[in-house]
Amino acid sequence: MSSHDDPTTGPEDHSHDSLHRGSYREVLRVGEILRKETVGGILLVVAALAAIVWANSPAADSYFALRDYEIGYEPWNLRLSLSKWAADGLLAIFFFLVGLELKREFVAGDLRQFSKAAVPVAAAVGGVAVPALVYVAFNAVNPETVSGWAIPTATDIAFAVAVLAIIGSHLPPALRLFLLTLAVVDDLLAITIIAVFYTDDVALTPLLLALVPLAVFAFFTHRFSRFFSRHAWAFWIILLPLALVVWVLVHEAGVHATVAGVLLGFAVPVMRSKASGGPEAGPGLAEEFEHRFRPISAGFAVPVFAFFSAGVAVGGWEGLTTALTAPVAVGIIAGLIMGKPIGIVGATWLTTKITRRRLDPSFQWIDLVGVSLLAGIGFTVSLLIAELSFAAGSVNTDYAKVAVLTGSVAAALLAGALLQARNRHYRAIENLESIDTDHDGVPDIYQNDEARDGPP
Template sequence: MSPKPSRIARVRSLFPSSSRAESLRVGEILRKETVGGILLVTLAAIAIVWANSPWADSYFALRDFEVGYEPWHLRLSLGAWAADGLLAIFFFLVGLELKREFVAGDLRKPSTAIVPIVAAIGGVAVPAVIYAIVVAGAPGMVQGWAIPTATDIAFAVAVLAIIGSHLPSALRIFLLTLAVVDDLIAIGIIAIFYTETIDLIPLAFALVAIAVYGVIAQLGRRFFHLRAGAAWLVLLPIGVAAWALLHASGIHATIAGVLLGFTIPVLHKKTARAADAGPGLAEVFEHRFRPISAGVAVPVFAFFSAGVAIGGVDGFISAFEDPVVIGIMLGLLLGKPIGITLATWLVTRIRRVTLDPSLRWIDLTGVGLLAGIGFTVSLLVAELSFSSGSEHHDHAKVAILTASVVAALLASIVLGIRNRRYRQRANANDG
């Protein structure tokens, strides 16, 4: 009688090894985002110091200085331009990256894609529930429930790139995809729950502009003989018009970035291309806009959003009497790792899969802690949740900044230890 096959032999791997091309591409993104993450932290630190210095009035005057064209609802403060305008570039790349992952990346297979999607949902739901429980019964605070649900890609991957030189590539891809899906969920939350009124006429024109943008992006090479290197010059003004119209409709304008990113054609890595065809449109946009996003858009937004008058040590301590602060910090520091790890564990139970042999559950816990770095999108949601200048508005920013720093430190400890373990294993194999 032949022996019964072992269960381990039949189970599938939760994070299968990625292709070399995908690993190299993710590594390149990590390097670019590392520079952006350093700039983000630097400008945020400058803003905090400036906002709490004797020259604080000049910082707030700069942030609140208005420029633009009033009839189109485009007369905004510099801080609002950073949140509504510059972040649209960031979210354009989010949309482009998400489409690439599902069209040409390792997540094009539903069996693989389900893992980071479920993990992202868990990482959004649990922090929101924790926040809601903490502020339950407190008037005017519940609208901040979405603040601790976001993960900052630039900040998180910057920390990972610094401390995770020997971590498995599957873990890096998991974090990147998790953060992208997380941001997509955050954008959906903003569109649904933080849009008070909608003007249908500008919205209709915005959708037309996005459709025209998509048609040119998809068919420009074939019917208009537009090379990818020149197509962006045609598409850019249409994209700006779509952004302005969506902003005028009352929907947060960063959503235009995601929608436009989805329209860009992404070639499957097995798709043949003529030798003289040149790079595709997705590659051109990635090359041109990622440095702008990581090096300018996100750091400038952080500069204008992170500046909050703490009021010295006493003011910082007193902020923790606000349930909003406790809810945000618990959501980011506990809700994120619990939600991500628990959701991933449930996937393994339901789908009868196991971790890749090179990974351990402590690795996922470290990624969950890293996902607790909310920062960019959390600051954006805080701007939408509480009116500027209100106590909860400033306290929410204090909580986001504090939780992000603590999450980065905790993740650095956990993943740093794991990185040393993987480095020792690699050295032993080389020996």
């Protein structure tokens, strides 16, 4: 399966590889994202643990009083609790980055080619559809809980890559790229689900009005991208007010306000044209904004959301047992630790058979199983969907949150055990990955096969 298993083998034809190694530039970019998301994942776990401990301590009343404290402007429907501000407001920053990443992947990333995107996209679809079906299987007879079908469909990239960074330092870059791509497409599907299935009444007037500041935002970022790249203050003075107006109007329309973050991310150019004020085309503002705002998202926005969302009063061992045996919890846990790997691996296998493409030779199917288990870490978006699925204060919301936390931890442990074993395997071949015979700064393995395998 892998040419690394036998270094003496000759060059292979990679033209039909579905899950490719990716360009060297792409691998470096993914590695940088993984390092940043790792810190965010650690902060996310710390915030969630702090919330759980506080919510189950003698001082629990103060936690819930803080979480439910309302602040804001009533006439615009903006008097919200702190937990609601975190879910609707701070997570918009997270989804802004999702929008940037999605646009970049499909405009200038390795996945702009259908041949490279087909398998990860199909895997993400399978990883959403099968967990939803598993959940429905446990809750089909109960109309009060079946609405939570989308809870186990999400993958938390920050949490997942934090685990991957701890135990997967020697895993092939192509496998990490697959996880990142899977999570990005998964986020797109989650956004679509939230916008379509968890939006009851849409007010068209504010939604249409939101297109005006959105169009102005897009015009400025495209026409003056070089200016905004050179002057960081210009974003806060010019673009941020436009973004806030878009957010307020989308919120007023009844659509979940995080969708505004995605729309704003889509409005940022990935590539800079000559018309934008630069002497030549090049990377656009998407990459610049990603560098600027990822620390804000990973270091503040997402951990604060996790702090306000993860705090559930379990009620001791008996309460925990009751929560974990409820159909809503069983469906979520089964969806995360069983539905995700079955859906991802199954869809990948089916797509490779239909398209007659194969896995990248740098890793094997067992590695993909480990990554698919890692994708069962739902957390951030799963907690958000749990709050949208049931009525405020519903016991099912608490059951769902307990299940998301339990299922995510279980998925992390299972994936960690498998990938750690695989990591030891790849440690033995790591030196091969770093050979650079022509000393051009790019490892030979990323060079063109013909150039690399030709005569010295």
